[in-house]
Amino acid sequence: MSIQVATQKKVSAQVTLSLLTQLSTLVGQAFAAHDLDPAFGKVVISQRRELGQFQCNGALAAAKQAGKNPRDIATVIVGELEKTGLFAELSLAGPGFINIRLQDDFLIGHLNELSADPGFGCQHGHQAQKIIVDYGGPNVAKAMHVGHLRATIIGESLRRLRVFLGDTVISDVHFGDWGLPMGLLIKEIELGQPDLVYFDVEYTGPYPDDGPVTVEELQILYPAASARSKEDPVFAESARAATFDLQNGRAGYRALWQHMRDISVGETKTDFDLLGAHFTDWKGEADTNDHMPLMLARLKEEGYSEISEGAVVVHVAEGTDKKKMPPLILQKSDGAVMYGTTDLATIEMRAHESDPDCILYVVDARQSLHFEQVFRAARKCNSIKPECQLEHIGFGTVNGKDGKPLKTRDGGVVRxxxxxxxxxxxxxxxxxxxxxxxxxxxxxxxxxxxxxxxxxxxxxxxxxxxxxxxxxxxxxxxxxxxxxxxxxxxxxxxxxxxxxxxxxxxxxxxxxxxxxxxxxxxxxxxxxxxxxxxxxxxxxxxxxxxxxxxxxxxxxxxxxxxxxxxxxxxxxxxxxxxxxxxxxxxxxxxxxxxxxxxxxxxx
RNA sequence: GGCCCCGUAGCUCAGCUGGAUAGAGCAAUUGACUUCUAAUCAAUAGGUCGCACGUUCGAGUCGUGCCGGGGUCACCA
CATH class of the missing domain: 1.10.730.10 (Isoleucyl-tRNA Synthetase; Domain 1)
Known part of the structure; x- marks a missing residue:
């Protein structure tokens, strides 16, 4: 049987809209006709366009395997391909490269097929998945800065790519709203306005609709609190305690927190709109709070977690590790949870609510160790089905002309x-x-x-x-x-x-x-x-x-x-x-x- | 010190599972606007792919070891 008939059939049956795939199939069949692996028929875009539009280097590898002269094999393949009549030019060069130039009819026919498809054939053969893209990652009280630029731009692009391919995509902004910064802010506000009802333990509500600080004030308060905690150990300790109390449901802190979160979300939405980022979910670390005790109890009960140096941890080191792999800390010795805990809890909640096939985290490359710990813990603790792919999509920093991370003229954070x-x-x-x-x-x-x-x-x-x-x-x-x-x-x-x-x-x-x-x-x-x-x-x-x-x-x-x-x-x-x-x-x-x-x- | 990322033209960067003479863009030099937007196109020049071994018919690409830069290494996120 001539390969022309075979390939015509094959090509139309595959309805592939990729030109390289079609050509590779054709050339692969020429190899197969001579008892050689069709994989050798792989065609790529020519590196030397003056010699052809495409090239196949398979004759060299085939010759190596068969112990023959590459030029002899290439000659035979070219002879085989000439029978198809699809090529305007086939030539043999160098040690055994095959250069290919298409008949215009073939190229135009292909382009007609390709352009008839709204997605240019890209979705063809893609197995649709349910996928969660976690990116953006703004924090309460902190204006978005240069560090969020890449997370947002890259994450949004990956989201759009997946949507284009036909995947079911959930995009979660994953607000940073539950850690120590919250405690710092609460204490900093208390310092300036100690008489607010939020700080009165006896008071049970209701709390005012409008909060005590504006978004502008909030953005000044956080750096102030952060600096204060470094100089004042008593303040730092009180912030840690406030974080713990907040996480354990102290009503006044919750009300204050809600206010801070609301105005921060409003503020970041403006930035995301400017950058064209679209999120289906505006969740955050705090959304794990109800699930947290359940998860901690299960991990303890099933023996995945243990006490180490006063903290509750999951050991994630493996015998084959070459590098040092610290355990994932679930609860600090003061009882508060950390971002690794909320990340793990988020995985469990996502598994339960969405059952995704894949979760992508578009986060600064410097957090690679953190994600490796979290992913290992998720595997070890059966937090999600084993088939679900967990991947950290890291990225490098944005630098100034001096090659160092971008700063304002006076050394501050670039908003x-x-x-x-x-x-x-x-x-x-x-x-x-x-x-x-x-x-x-x-x-x-x-x-x-x-x-x-x-x-x-x-x-x-x-x-x-x-x-x-x-x-x-x-x-x-x-x-x-x-x-x-x-x-x-x-x-x-x-x-x-x-x-x-x-x-x-x-x-x-x-x-x-x-x-x-x-x-x-x-x-x-x-x-x-x-x-x-x-x-x-x-x-x-x-x-x-x-x-x-x-x-x-x-x-x-x-x-x-x-x-x-x-x-x-x-x-x-x-x-x-x-x-x-x-x-x-x-x-x-x-x-x-x-x-x-x-x-x-x-x- | 361990581990991760990076090192390619003066500058900023590509280079897909190893393949022919290592590619773009800026900047430099030179051409092309009575013509669909010259915010464009075409051409010239520019390289020991950090270094050294190794695997291979063939290495920017794979392996090992160095050198240089950045990051990171349990109670921050």
Missing amino acids: LRALIEDAIAEARKVITEAGISDRFAADELEDIATKVGISAIKYADLSNQRMSNYIFDLERFTKFEGRTGPYQMYAAVRIKSMLRKAADQGLTSGPLVATHDAERNLMLAIAALPEAVIAATEKNAPNILCEHVYALTQEFNAFYHDCHVLGEKDESIRASRLKLCEITLRQIELVLEILGIDVPERM
Whole structure:
């Protein structure tokens, strides 16, 4: 049987929308036809585009295994592939590389199939999961700062990616609202206003609807309390006691806590809205409070926890450990619970309420040891089903130009809001300096500046490899050249503008044809999306999507330069190019949406 | 000291399960706007992939050991 018949069948039966998968299958069958492992047929995008669009290096590995000459094997494979008639060019180079160039019909046929699918074939074959993404992590009384930037941006992007793939996604902001900082705040407020009813043990309520402090005051109180606790051991001790009392239900503290939490949530929502982050759940550490005693009792009863140095701990060290693995502390010697306890309790509650297949924690890489302890404890204590994947998605720090973690000029913490506002201001400045601000009405200009500024920050963050630290340089991020958010947006805006003009002139799109290499290259870039999505998902790496969209916009800009669309005299070519523009725009916007970047109509 | 992350062009960074001559972007030099947005495109120049061994036909990629930077190592989050 000729492989052409076999592959045609196979390809259509698989309905795969990934070009590389299709090609790998085809080439794999050529290997199989000669009693070689079809896995050798793996096709990748060519590293040397002048030699071909794709390449297969499998002949080298196959030759090694079979003890034959790689060029001989490659020659045979090429001969086999030529029978299919799907390739415009097949060549053999170097020690046994096979270079491949597709027939235009094959490429266009593939692109038709791909673009007919709203998700460009990316969801195909994805097994839907129920997944919880835990990110953001703001704290009561502390304004969100630069440390929350990456957690929010990366977490939101991973959430969007999973939603796109068809997973059921729960996103939990997981407020930091239950630890020692709460005790510190309560005591600091008491210091300033000792006569409030919240501090009267005899008083049983009701408590006032409005709390005694504003959000601005709260943000001053926390650093003050934190500093005081370092200098004053008596105060520190009283804060620890207050934390314990709060956790054990002291009514006045609870009422005060509720007030602090409410105003803090309101404040952080503004930041999250600006960054386009969406949470299905606004839970926090405190939500574990009812479950906490039950969990502690079970772990004690079932022998998972024990007393060590006055604290209740779960030992999580394993015999095979090379490194030191401290136990997870459930209760300090003063009885208060810690964030490891609430994290473990949260896992149990999530298991009970949602039964997820996977939980992703998008949290600073410096907390990797903490999460390893928590995950080990969760496994050991059967807190969640063993199949549920628990993963810490760590990330590096945001640094200043000096390479050290970003600080304000006087060494303080950089507030998230300030960072965002600076970016928008920088975008506004660049637009003004480019002398194009008069093209837009005031409100549109503001909308553009906001989108450009936010996209600059987001793209810069997401395009870096997650684990690396990166240098925050607004001037560079807001440039409209190179690998920046604005550059990606600009390509999309150019297409939008062109499509508006086409509509005005009554021009319509039509079937794809390929007449120029710039068109073929753009098609190939579009066809590469499924691989990018799969890799980004597997590695939880948005930077792979950034790379993809950059390659795409670059190919588009080259196409835009080489191939006129509206002015093209040949009607079928013009219609085809319009079609290609439509598909390109749809994909750019799709990927940018996954990254959390909004595209304006004009810029 | 143990463990984790990082080290690639002057600067900021990619490099997928090992494959051909290591790639982008800034910055530098040079071309292209009577033409769909030049916020663009094209070209030139720029490298001992921290160092040294090892595995392999083949190493930026895998292994081991060093060097340099950052982080972390039970009652903070």
